Amino acid sequence: ADLEAAHVQLVVQALTSRCGIDGYSRPEEFSGLEARVALCKLNSYTQPICCERDISEYRHSLKVNNSALIERLAKDIMKDIGYCDIMVLCVLKGGYKFCADLVEHLKNISRNSDRFVSMKVDFIRLKSYRNDQSMGEMQIIGGYDLSTLAGKNVLIVEDVVGTGRTMKALLSSIEKYKPNMVKVASLLVKRTPRSDGFRPDYAGFEIPNLFVVGYALDYNEYFRDLNHICVINEHGKEKYRV
Numbered sequence: 001a002d003l004e005a006a007h008v009q010l011v012v013q014a015l016t017s018r019c020g021i022d023g024y025s026r027p028e029e030f031s032g033l034e035a036r037v038a039l040c041k042l043n044s045y046t047q048p049i050c051c052e053r054d055i056s057e058y059r060h061s062l063k064v065n066n067s068a069l070i071e072r073l074a075k076d077i078m079k080d081i082g083y084c085d086i087m088v089l090c091v092l093k094g095g096y097k098f099c100a101d102l103v104e105h106l107k108n109i110s111r112n113s114d115r116f117v118s119m120k121v122d123f124i125r126l127k128s129y130r131n132d133q134s135m136g137e138m139q140i141i142g143g144y145d146l147s148t149l150a151g152k153n154v155l156i157v158e159d160v161v162g163t164g165r166t167m168k169a170l171l172s173s174i175e176k177y178k179p180n181m182v183k184v185a186s187l188l189v190k191r192t193p194r195s196d197g198f199r200p201d202y203a204g205f206e207i208p209n210l211f212v213v214g215y216a217l218d219y220n221e222y223f224r225d226l227n228h229i230c231v232i233n234e235h236g237k238e239k240y241r242v
């Protein structure tokens with residue numbers, strides 16, 4: 001747990017320290033010894049690099065797919081709920097990459113264990129953000145039939161918990177259909193004063209109150225295709241504002 005806390009702290013430092021360079025940069029060019037140390041240490045775990053082009057839109061970035069972090073989350077999940085059938089519910093759009101990587105790790109663990117775990121994957125599309133602001137009302141897009149979750153062991157997979165409104169609204173909608181169990185895994189949890197206190201059962205990184213994009217996370221649908229999680233800066237927000 002101490003190691004984990006230290007790791008989270010390092011990520012936070014790496015994300016919050018100011019690089020101050022709006023141009024191509026390498027981790028070793030980051031200003032501040034702390035950030036540099038953090039980035040080096042993180043290398044064994046994740047692979048932070050700077051975006052190569054259009055750097056004016058983002059600052060530091062973090063590569064998460066295939067990382068030991070997702071493997072560890074998968075192990076924790078399997079330990080808790082893995083010995084029964086799981087219905088993975090991926091929250092679109094932002095959750096698709098994390099969900100794909102997590103399912104891959106869950107499958108590997110299941111394959112190497114002596115018990116067969118049946119896993120189904122389903123998708124629900126929720127939307128509440130415009131620009132970098134939650135609009136307060138969570139919409140289920142495309143009419144997902146929540147009654148299919150009745151009696152199931154549901155693992156909700158989300159990219160980020162910010163205010164927590166999206167997850168709270170989804171959980172209260174699902175509860176009516178009496179699933180056997182519902183757990184939430186979120187890659188990122190944001191430290192924001194606008195949080196309603198919701199905490200996922202499984203969380204990857206705790207991040208500062210900054211708007212992040214990449215690895216399926218978007219700003220008005222831009223940047224989902226980036227391989228790395230980056231922090232969008234004011235210039236980027238202005239450029240793509242709607």
Ligand SMILES: O=P(O)(O)OC[C@H]1O[C@H](OP(=O)(O)OP(=O)(O)O)[C@H](O)[C@@H]1O
Pocket residue numbers: 091092093094095126127128129134158159160161162163164165166167217218
């Ligand atoms: O905790 P909250 O403050 O409610 O924010 C979290 C939600 O916001 C984002 O979704 P968004 O509405 O941007 O839709 P998207 O997944 O299609 O990008 C994200 O994917 C989460 O679902």
